[in-house]
Amino acid sequence: MGKWAAFPQLGEFDFGADEVRRNWARLHAGDAEPLPADPAVLQAWALYHRGEFHKAALAGLEAGGAGVTVANKATCIYATYLEKKEKARLELFQEVAQRAEAQAAREPHNAAAWHHRGYALGRYSQAISVAKALAQGLGSKVKESLEKAIRLNPRHADAHVALGAFHAEVIDKVGPLIGGMTYGARKETGLLLFRQALELNPNSAIGLIEYANGLVMLEGEGRMAEATELYERAAALQPLDATQRLDVALAQAELQE
Incomplete structure (x- = not known):
């Protein structure tokens, strides 16, 4: 996996396996992941929530089974927020996409495998340009x-x-007509997905951020005030773990620009 950069606020979230178990529902409101039965997988999640993403990925792969989900999520978050080299970021997203595809083949009813495949390919697409990825x-x-x-x-x-971000990105890049006819992207569907996400997890900083971005992409500058309010809500959240800390920091940085 090579050398990974450290989470900047390492030590801010001092999770152990027992604490992760007690706070599982709150920590996993976004992915609705079931509490793992394997102690090794739970320990890998503790590393993830602390922000020790490299150790979490390695521990998840070593544990196998449900540990692959930890490895994929840790790699996705690290690549999204902390990896500075574009080539390395692309390789990490490709690695997750391939690993998640293999996981989905073994476990076709594993929602996390399908999500990580879609997420990794989506982030990869953004990195190389959405238009190029669509082609x-x-x-x-x-x-x-x-x-x-x-x-x-x-x-x-x-x-x-x-x-929701997929629908917004496609329409933003190729327009509603081609986006709908060729790629099945629709403004109403994208907006509905964002609203549903926030109904499921109201205190999701990344949900608020992506909804804000989607509003502007799908409905134009006239929704900028509402988008700014969503960013402000995200920036004001108290993060529960390292990943949420990165999400909140992103919102705060955007508001300062």
Whole structure:
């Protein structure tokens, strides 16, 4: 996996396995992941929530089974927020997409596997440009993966957010006509997905951020005031773990620009 940069606020979230177990519902309101039975997987999640993403990924892969989900999530969050080298970021997203696809093949009813496949391909697409990704046929893979995750786990708020972002990004780049006819992207669907995500997980900083971005992409500058309010709500949240700390910091940084 190479050397990973450290989470900047390491030590701010001092989770142990028991604390993760007690706070599981709050910590996993976004992905609705079931509490793992394997102590090794729970320990990998503790590393993840502390912000020790590299250790979490390694521990998850070593544990196997449900630990692959920890590894995929830790890698996605690290690549999204902390990896500075573009080549390395792309490789990490490709790695997750391939690993999640293999996981989904083994466990076709595992919503997390489909979500991570869609999420990783979506972030990869943003990095290389959405238009280029659509030309490579990645759009359909993102959409189908996230739709499957939601069918398997309707309470997966993060999958709703990612799928809403897909609809918004496609329409923003190619317009509503081509976006709808060619890629199945629709403004109403995207907005509905964002609203559903926040109903499932109201205190999701990333949900608020992506909804704000989606509003402007789908409905224009006239929704900028509402988008700013969503960013302000995200920036004011008290983060529960390292990932949420990164989400809140993103909102705060955007407001300062």
